[in-house]
Amino acid sequence: MAPLSEDVDGSAAEQIADAVLALPGVVDLHSGLFGEVATYLPGRRVTGVAVGDEDGEVHIIVDLAYDLQEVAASVRDTAESITGLPFAVIVEDIEQVRRAG
Numbered sequence: 001m002a003p004l005s006e007d008v009d010g011s012a013a014e015q016i017a018d019a020v021l022a023l024p025g026v027v028d029l030h031s032g033l034f035g036e037v038a039t040y041l042p043g044r045r046v047t048g049v050a051v052g053d054e055d056g057e058v059h060i061i062v063d064l065a066y067d068l069q070e071v072a073a074s075v076r077d078t079a080e081s082i083t084g085l086p087f088a089v090i091v092e093d094i095e096q097v098r099r100a101g
Contacts, residue, residue, distance in 0.1 A: 001014075012082055013039035013046040013050075014023070014041075014046055014080050016049050016056075016079045016083070017029060017046050017049050019078045019082065020078055023074050024066065024071075025063045025070070025071035026061070026075065027040055027062060027063050027095050028048075029047055029058070030047075030048050030059040030060060030061050030090075030092035031048055032059055037050050038050065039051050039055065046095075049079075052085075054086075056079060057087050057089075058089050058090070059089075059090045060090070060091055061093045061095055062094050064094050064096045065096075068091055071097070076089045
């Protein structure tokens with residue numbers, strides 16, 4: 001992945017994070033094994049989303065009750081629609097979410 005250029009608006013990473021977290025089956029974003037997956041912005045960082053000049057990555061934790069491929073495809077489509085760039089989606093972990101009832 002190409003590094004983020006200085007002129008890329010960091011709000012795209014924030015928009016991706018917000019949109020992805022709202023998708024069914026996405027439990028959370030994941031920062032990678034060493035916390036390296038993030039978009040760094042002045043005074044903050046967007047964990048789990050890395051946006052470069054030519055492509056991007058989203059690292060997620062998925063609810064076990066959902067189809068992993070469908071969730072990953074939804075995440076990819078969402079990120080690509082926001083930026084117009086190709087995105088890779090990495091399922092870092094799976095969690096069994098307890099439901100009330």
